[in-house]
Amino acid sequence: MEELEPNKKYISWPVLALMDFVTVIGFDDLAYNFQSQGMGVITSWVIMLFLYVIPYSLMVGQLGSTFNKEGGGLTSWIRGTNGEFLGYFTAWTYWAASIPYVVDTANSLVVGLGWTFNGNASLQNHMSNGWFAFWTLVVFVVFIFTQSRFKHSLEVLSTIGGVAIFGLTVLFVFMTFAGLAMGGHIATQPFTIHTIIPKFNLHYLTTLGLLIYAMNGAELIAPFVTKMRHPNKEFPKAMIMLAAMTAFLTIFGSFSLGVFFNAYHLPKDLKMNGAYYAFQALGNQYHLGNTLLYIYALAEVFYLAALLAVLLDAMTRMLISDTGNRYMPQVLKKTNSVGLPVNGYLLTCGLSAFIMSLGIFLPSMNDIFNWLLNLNGIISPGVTCWVFFAFIKIRQDSEKYPSDYVFIKNDKTALTVGWWCLIVTAVATIFGIGPQDVVFASSTWWYELIINFVSIIVLVGLGLILPYVTRREERSTNGSAFTRLQWTGILAAIFLTIVGDLYLGGSHLTYNIHGIVALSVVGILLVILFGWKEHNLKVD
Structure with missing residues (x-):
């Protein structure tokens, strides 16, 4: 019999399910995947829920229970099964995956402000790519300062805002069905059983990553597994409740979108503006004008805004505190007089600016938004692979890794399910690299393919370079990995590339490609000219 601590506060399984539910699915996730697959996404949601999301969540439960003394985080799972370096690299990739997400959040904020002030989608018709990038960077700077002063308030506000968005999503579904009951019509015609069956082709494979991106994040609730009275009985109940609620929202939410949008002829900017279009259409149906639109826009x-400020702080602090002292340079851990990791913030902003600068070469603001969103559909599932990798490791030697909660007692069966989820996620990651929302083999398609690889190489590759920088610091005569002259060359190269990209943004695509190549060459030459030699290192 399990022993219960009399003074310990336990969390009930319905509360755990609700906590996870609010963080898993939002209205934007429905719109993103609706444009990718049309109403066929309804079948995809069902398949993903039962063959992927439920086992994924239950695996997370066992991992959280196994490593409960280390906080239950993804990094500790990998560190506990595969050693310190892989633990560091997992933490780095988890952090790197948040860069496109935080850029996408900043872009969405700019779009949301446009709808709040204009009441329509006219922002994309008047704002150039360069200005879109500029205002996104301004947003970064503003919220870097904001979070340092109102951190705890913003954490509460982001939670309240998330619940509000979720509530509006549920309201949208109920009001849509109420409208149909009162004689409303479905825009998607003809509507047959074939309408909700996706076309299983190459395009479908490229959209799987965005589905996983919409539904991952279950590892965030792992630490709460050990706070339940009876994890073996209650955690599966929480995950079943989560699956039921997610099924309701994704299936009926996607159908509701098909009521207002013809799934056979969707707007090209549905990913960027779909949620706003939907509430605008719902308001018109009920003769409320733009009232529902403005309510949603303000809530969004x-x-x-609150989420962005919290993310910028949390992701930077996680980077410098949970990646291992042996591999993280001291220069990134440096804090100012009030304890803020200033250089960590600079790295976050610099990489975010770099990702944004790649996107401004695309033809329009809508293309930038779609590309950044789809980039999340590559990198986020790639990081989720670590979860299944850790689960496989603990089930290969289950006696070494005991747990209060066990997902599938038979190790061979558990390993089969673990490998299934890992393979599906890896396939989705690989095929997600193929551009989605542009004409196949067009110049824009090739450019997006190139910058997808560039983004992945830079974000992941930098994590492999930092241990080298750390070793240079340790061997340095002055405590710095590079001399001031070398740092000047490196920073000048980065600055020149980003500013040059912002200047070129919006020009012809071919001219932009030539421009970025030229700027990159000049940047490399700057680094070489300013000196990469090891004259400030101790002689071994």
């Missing part, structure tokens, strides 16, 4: 801006 409110939520995104």
Whole structure:
């Protein structure tokens, strides 16, 4: 019999399910995947829920229970099964995956402000790519300062905003069905059983990553598994409740979108503006004008602003505190007089600016938004692979890794399910690299393919370079990995590339490609000219 601590506060399984539910699915996730697959996404949601999301969540439960003394985080799972370096690299990739997400959040905030002030999608018609990038960077700077002063308030506000967005999503579904009951019509015609069956082709494979991106994040609730009275009985109940609620929202939410949008002829900017279009259409159906639109836009801006500030702080602090002292340079851990990791913030902003600068070469603001979103559909599932990798490791030697909660007692069966989820996620990651929302083999398609690889190489590759920088610091005569002259060359190269990209943004694509190649060459030459030699290192 399990022993219970009399003074310990336990969490009930319905509360755990609700906590996870609010963080898993939002209205934007429905719109993103609706444009990718049309109403066929309904079948995809069902398949993903039962063959992927439920086992994924239950695996997370066992991992959280196994490593409960280390906080239950993804990094500790990998560190506990595969050693310190892989633990560091997992932490780095988890952090790197948040860069496109935080850029996408900033972009969404700019779009949301446009809807709040204009009441329509006219922002994309008047704002150039360069200005879109500029205002995104301004948003970064503003919220870097904001979070340092109102951190705890913003954590509460982001939670309230998330609940508000979720509530509006549920309201949208109920009001849509109420409208149909009162004689409303479905825009998607003809509507047959074939309408909700996706086309299983190459395009479908490229959209799987975005589905996983919409539904991952279950590892965030792992630490709470050990706070339940009876994890073996209650955690599966929480995950079943989560699956039921997610099924309701994704299936009926996607159908509701098909009521207002013809799934056979969707707007090209549905990923960027679909949620706003939907509430605008719902308001018109009920003769409320733009009232529902403005309510949603304000809630979205409110939520995104608070979320962005919290993300910028949390992701930077996680990077410098949970990646291992042996591999993280001291220069990134440096804090100012009030304890803020200033150089960590600079790295976050610099990489975010770099990712944004790649996107401004695309033809339009809508293309930038779609590309950044799809980039999340590559990198986020790639990081989720670590979860299944850790689960496989603990089930290969289950006696070494005991747990209060066990997902599938038979090790061979558990390993089969673990490998299934890992393979599906890896396939989705690989095929997600193929551009989605542009004409196949067009110049824009090839450019997006190139910058997808560039983004992955830079974000992941930098994590492999930092241990080298750390070793240079340790061997340095002055405590710095590089001399001031070398740092000047490196920073000048980065600055030149980003500013040059912003200047070129919006020009012809071919000219932009030539420009970025030229700027990159000049940047490399700057680094070489300013000196990469090891004259400030101790002689071994």
